[in-house]
Amino acid sequence: MNGKATTTRTKLERGRSALGPALELVHTGRAPTRAVLTSELGVTRATAGAVAAELEALGLIRVDSSPGSAAGSQGRPSHRLSVLETGPVVLAAQVHADGFRAALVGLGGRIVATSPGCVAVMADPAQVLGEVVEAGAELLRASGLRCVGAGLAVPSAVAEPEGTALNPLHIAWPAGSPVRDIFAACVRRAGITGPAFTGNDVNLTALAEHRHGAGRGAQHLLCVATGHRGVGGALVLDGRLHSGSSGLALEVGHLTVNPEGRPCHCGGRGCLDVETDPLAFLTTARREPGPEESLLKQAGNLLRTEYDDPAVRQAAEALIDRLGLGLAGLVNILNPDRIILGGLHRDLLEADPERLRAVVADRSLWGRSGSVPILPCTLAHNSLVGAAELAWQPVLDDPLAALA
């Protein structure tokens, strides 16, 4: 009998229909009406109508055909599409140097509920993740909503396919912790349904900003961000996160941006990492750095409130120049059509946008690629929303299968 031995992935591999793409369009806000959905999908009105009706029947979106809410343009007003407020949610969790936080996130990146951020971060990942998942489970019980998955953002590169955190330096976890499995175990133990995913926070920030924030519409989106210590990067290509063959792409912290700069633990000198993080800024500006978990806020405040102080301004300009050098190097390699900056890099951009753009343009090989727009991240809780995107992905890929 040929029944069991057939190993072909016949059913799962086939995209079932336009359901997934349609949901993604509503999810990212690119299909506000059924007419737009029709043209974006490139199908007939009949098909788009059937697809929208099915997504509504699945309890994912709302199709609003009320009469008077109209448009102003000619012709019959199109039905409005929106995500359903009472639809399913995913559990999103974030661990960083400040502590951890859990949230429920609906389609469209809508944060339904968040736990208060907790400050204590312990050296045992299982304990931390157990607590944060429990906080999320509590939110879930209070809300009464259906949960279809869970996502976690950690401040470390996450190696695939093992799901281990390689450099969770800022949160005192042992390097190589199997965070994905630990998180998945916590999720199961808390009785939360659906698959569990784990990713690097900057990667997830980029994903969130691409779908709901400053990266919307970009085809080659580069995101660079500093937290309290260290620099992270991420690349979103054609709507998909590019994290390399083993999840370790865009580790941009060790680009050389200052050959005579300070030594770095990687063995080189003047790496982007040690030249453009909050600690570098504070020491360059001759300020006493505070406790590690508040370095980012301290540096940001200094930039915003004392930019007329020559020492602060000089330090900012030095960092901007080095950041620009690093970004130019990345532009030459990746040729993105948009760059977004987070953390202290975002503050540096806003302190003197022209200077940063000029440096990048000057050190890029050709004007065209160097004139790439550089924008600040706009989304609140962007890595939380990004963690949610990870959990939403199966639903976006195949709503029928994911909700079954």
Added chain:
Amino acid sequence: MNGKATTTRTKLERGRSALGPALELVHTGRAPTRAVLTSELGVTRATAGAVAAELEALGLIRVDSSPGSAAGSQGRPSHRLSVLETGPVVLAAQVHADGFRAALVGLGGRIVATSPGCVAVMADPAQVLGEVVEAGAELLRASGLRCVGAGLAVPSAVAEPEGTALNPLHIAWPAGSPVRDIFAACVRRAGITGPAFTGNDVNLTALAEHRHGAGRGAQHLLCVATGHRGVGGALVLDGRLHSGSSGLALEVGHLTVNPEGRPCHCGGRGCLDVETDPLAFLTTARREPGPEESLLKQAGNLLRTEYDDPAVRQAAEALIDRLGLGLAGLVNILNPDRIILGGLHRDLLEADPERLRAVVADRSLWGRSGSVPILPCTLAHNSLVGAAELAWQPVLDDPLAALA
């Protein structure tokens, strides 16, 4: 037995969707038999049979159901699939510092005919491209085969969507020449049918090696190569060339690999470009560089024949160390699962593979990503074959539409 002449129902519109993927599998040699095609496509035997029959009817592949040619394994032997030798071809052209060359390339990267390489390269792109296309048209007339497109490889970044050559330094063309349009005009004027494409030679080398050479099966393939002067890079992601938002990605020549190195025209010091090309090797080895168009051969010969000379060996090791530094930087950013090297970089790899691998592993952030395999390019005329791939792409995407 002989192939059955008539299918009962001639449904010429049969396969819209699986046709392209099926042709690509045969084209890249990943579907030697219909049984493999069935499992690779993830469809039923019936579907794969229909698809193969239609590709045969289109004159693209051959389905060999002869009896005795069988396999040795159990069960009924599967029909063999191969590209049809008398099927259509594309015109491939290449311009580089040595001169230019035209060829006819069939499916499977098979070079059907090549013109003798011509040495004279003139400063007027229209004249050069006119001559090379005419040489190709002559091959085509002599062969009597059908031509379905044309592709050109140039030693310069090609900006999209304009199709202009930004830095054709080695061939004395004016920067910004609209090479794509010039080439397309020459192709039309020569009476050659099908669309015409233009790309950077290293990009096309990577594409060719990915489909038919040392890059086969890699999901994230990085290719780095030096010609006579200057370094180029390319990235193939999931079988598709990644050339950035405007075709300028992987301009890796100006990564800093030697902070105290020689000055570069880009304004920096110690760029990969000026530290690892043939001229750098020859001067470091204290040899008199010959004429520019034979630098690559001179350096390669020196490496192979006088590696026991201490000056040569020292120079090679210095270049290997710097190349390794540059590759490690790229590994940290792109996290490829395979690296292939061309030109002088290939020769350096073969001179001391262990040294290069050790440097890359040492300067990569994590062992895992640093232990990426580094291989030499294997394909003869790889940028010619790559130019052909460009022209084949529409056929691979939708055979019915492209051959209509």
Added chain:
DNA sequence: GCAGTTTGTTTAGTTGCGGCACAAACTCAG
């Protein structure tokens, strides 16, 4: 109130492909 425009809905095909049953071509054991 009417023409013009745009969109939603219904109905009738069309098609790519899975599922199944069976035939064909091979290997191997005896």
Added chain:
DNA sequence: CTGAGTTTGTGCCGCAACTAAACAAACTGC
């Protein structure tokens, strides 16, 4: 040589997803 076992090719049926076309509905502007 023969029959069992295995793997693959082929014909047929039907479904699910889509298109095409005709019609109905809801808006604007004159």
